[in-house]
Amino acid sequence: MAELWSLPITELSERLRSGRTSPVELLDAYLDRIDRHDPALAAFVHINAAARAAAEEAHAAIREGGWKGPLHGIPIAVKDNYLTADMPTRAGSEVPLDLPQEDGAAVARLRAAGAVFIGKTRMHEFAWGMETPPARNPHDADRVPGGSSGGSGVAVAAGFAAAALGSDTGGSIRIPASLCGCVGLKPTFGLIGRSGIVPHSWSLDHAGPLAASVADAALVAAVMAGSDRDDPGSARRAADGWSGALGAGVQGMTVGVCRTHFFEGLDAEVEASIEAAIRGLAAAGARVVEFEVPELSAALGAIFAVELASSATYHLPRLRDGSVARFAPDVRLLVEMGRLVSAVDYLQAERYRRHLGQRFAAIFRDVDAVVSPTMPLTAWRVGQREVTIGGRSESVLAVSWRLTHPWNLLGAPAISVPFGVDRAKLPIGVQVAAAPWNEKAMLRVATGIEACGGGPAARCALPENRP
Amino acid sequence: MTPDPTDLLKLLGLHLPPDRLEDALRAFEEIRAEIEKLHALDLADLHPAVVFRPIEAEKRDG
Numbered sequence: 463m464a465e466l467w468s469l470p471i472t473e474l475s476e477r478l479r480s481g482r483t484s485p486v487e488l489l490d491a492y493l494d495r496i497d498r499h500d501p502a503l504a505a506f507v508h509i510n511a512a513a514r515a516a517a518e519e520a521h522a523a524i525r526e527g528g529w530k531g532p533l534h535g536i537p538i539a540v541k542d543n544y545l546t547a548d549m550p551t552r553a554g555s556e557v558p559l560d561l562p563q564e565d566g567a568a569v570a571r572l573r574a575a576g577a578v579f580i581g582k583t584r585m586h587e588f589a590w591g592m593e594t595p596p597a598r599n600p601h602d603a604d605r606v607p608g609g610s611s612g613g614s615g616v617a618v619a620a621g622f623a624a625a626a627l628g629s630d631t632g633g634s635i636r637i638p639a640s641l642c643g644c645v646g647l648k649p650t651f652g653l654i655g656r657s658g659i660v661p662h663s664w665s666l667d668h669a670g671p672l673a674a675s676v677a678d679a680a681l682v683a684a685v686m687a688g689s690d691r692d693d694p695g696s697a698r699r700a701a702d703g704w705s706g707a708l709g710a711g712v713q714g715m716t717v718g719v720c721r722t723h724f725f726e727g728l729d730a731e732v733e734a735s736i737e738a739a740i741r742g743l744a745a746a747g748a749r750v751v752e753f754e755v756p757e758l759s760a761a762l763g764a765i766f767a768v769e770l771a772s773s774a775t776y777h778l779p780r781l782r783d784g785s786v787a788r789f790a791p792d793v794r795l796l797v798e799m800g801r802l803v804s805a806v807d808y809l810q811a812e813r814y815r816r817h818l819g820q821r822f823a824a825i826f827r828d829v830d831a832v833v834s835p836t837m838p839l840t841a842w843r844v845g846q847r848e849v850t851i852g853g854r855s856e857s858v859l860a861v862s863w864r865l866t867h868p869w870n871l872l873g874a875p876a877i878s879v880p881f882g883v884d885r886a887k888l889p890i891g892v893q894v895a896a897a898p899w900n901e902k903a904m905l906r907v908a909t910g911i912e913a914c915g916g917g918p919a920a921r922c923a924l925p926e927n928r929p
Numbered sequence: 930m931t932p933d934p935t936d937l938l939k940l941l942g943l944h945l946p947p948d949r950l951e952d953a954l955r956a957f958e959e960i961r962a963e964i965e966k967l968h969a970l971d972l973a974d975l976h977p978a979v980v981f982r983p984i985e986a987e988k989r990d991g
Contacts (some may be wrong), residue, residue, distance in 0.1 A: 665979050694982075760970060763963030770960070781944075799960070801943055810967045812977030817970070819978065844960045 466491040467621035469557040471678040475532035485535030487519040500519025504597045505616035508582040512548040516578045534576030539623035542582045545658040553660040554585040566658010567690035583613030587793045589662040592862040600922040605841035608638035615642035620753035620920040631666045636878035640836035640891025647679040650898045651873030652697030655690020663772035675918030676908040707902035712910035713747030723758035729750020731884040740816035742914025765867045826897035831907040836878040836891035880919040
């Protein structure tokens with residue numbers, strides 16, 4: 463029989479509802495796995511002492527006929543930048559922030575749906591990086607899990623939780639999902655309220671889940687979605703009709719492939735895997751068309767201008783009182799660099815975002831979803847600073863978010879789905895994006911990719927001789 | 930002493946210690962080049978993506 467920690471939410475929820483498995487038994491399965499393997503992987507910064515009481519409460523409620531829905535009794539890990547009523551929040555920093563212990567909008571929705579919060583996951587400090595030290599990749603502990611939601615990627619891939627929450631400003635949900643071999647979903651900007659999430663860049667930050675399958679990610683994201691009066695970016699819309707898209711197939715859909723930007727400078731094994739996924743979609747009945755967006759060459763400057771300026775603005779008190787000196791050196795430098803971005807740079811970047819949005823709106827008139835690699839490479843070694851792809855040496859940080867950040871500039875939904883591994887058995891992710899508010903098209907293609915690859919990715923097998 | 934009106938650091942409010950400012954300026958060089966690509970775009974009369982929205986008042990009940 464499959465271990466409980468290895469099962470998708472879609473199967474677990476049926477077990478919990480029917481009483482075959484209790485929420486307490488399920489929580490214990492994850493806690494046992496965390497106890498045995500997290501000392502080597504460092505995914506968690508806090509285990510929730512209140513989780514057992516929540517699981518017992520869910521058990522009693524379900525037994526008495528009070529099943530709340532598919533997340534009732536399901537253990538979910540929470541990135542350390544989401545405020546929670548029953549756990550402290552540090553946003554990955556040693557600098558005291560005096561953040562309140564209260565649920566933000568998305569966490570409150572999940573709690574109301576009966577989710578059990580198992581603990582807080584490690585993140586790159588203030589969501590400003592792609593490595594999440596000292597967390598390690600469960601597929602190879604000498605490699606990084608990605609970031610900034612690195613602990614959440616590890617937690618899902620290693621079977622430490624049924625799903626985990628992440629935040630994504632330039633790729634921070636999809637990057638760890640790609641490197642760790644799980645699904646990471648960033649919905650349209652404004653769909654999930656961000657009150658109670660420590661800000662990084664107000665107009666780029668998105669909330670969303672990491673999970674073991676597209677269906678699980680859609681399920682969690684749909685519960686997180688909805689109006690948030692304390693988030694000025696909230697669109698006050700719900701996630702309607704997503705479940706119908708999951709099994710709809712790709713027959714008759716038009717899938718776009720943008721060779722400029724999204725297929726430049728790729729590792730050869732990553733490229734081969736993505737081409738195989740595209741062939742799979744075509745074989746399943748999708749029409750594949752190619753298009754070009756030369757203006758994407760300015761996207762990096764735009765995201766840097768907005769993200770650097772926003773981060774420096776958020777951290778002005780810490781720049782002023784000098785506590786920025788206690789940040790990790792890489793994060794401190796980024797925050798300090800934000801002071802060098804001018805208002806003209808920032809506003810030009812915001813004008814460019816509108817221009818890019820208009821270009822893609824025209825493309826999405828004829829294209830249902832856009833498919834690309836999530837990242838140009840697989841997980842790099844801890845401490846590695848440069849990578850050579852196609853004979854060209856680049857910093858891993860510059861490479862890592864190149865294919866994900868355009869969808870943050872556009873506020874469009876995007877998801878990373880595992881598809882194959884390289885010769886070192888490291889996961890490769892396919893990214894599927896769609897027009898804003900067209901998550902259904904994105905989910906149809908994403909489940910189509912799972913179908914091409916033989917179903918959701920298995921949780922990572924870990925050596926049992928680990929402490 | 931009269932403040933120097935051409936002191937860019939003061940004018941821009943860059944109160945970083947000299948060693949930190951030098952590190953930041955060096956690291957920013959490549960990013961500056963990327964931002965310059967934005968400046969070169971002709972975006973005509975396009976408005977920025979983020980615009981001001983007035984906050985509506987909510988009437989008290991009763």
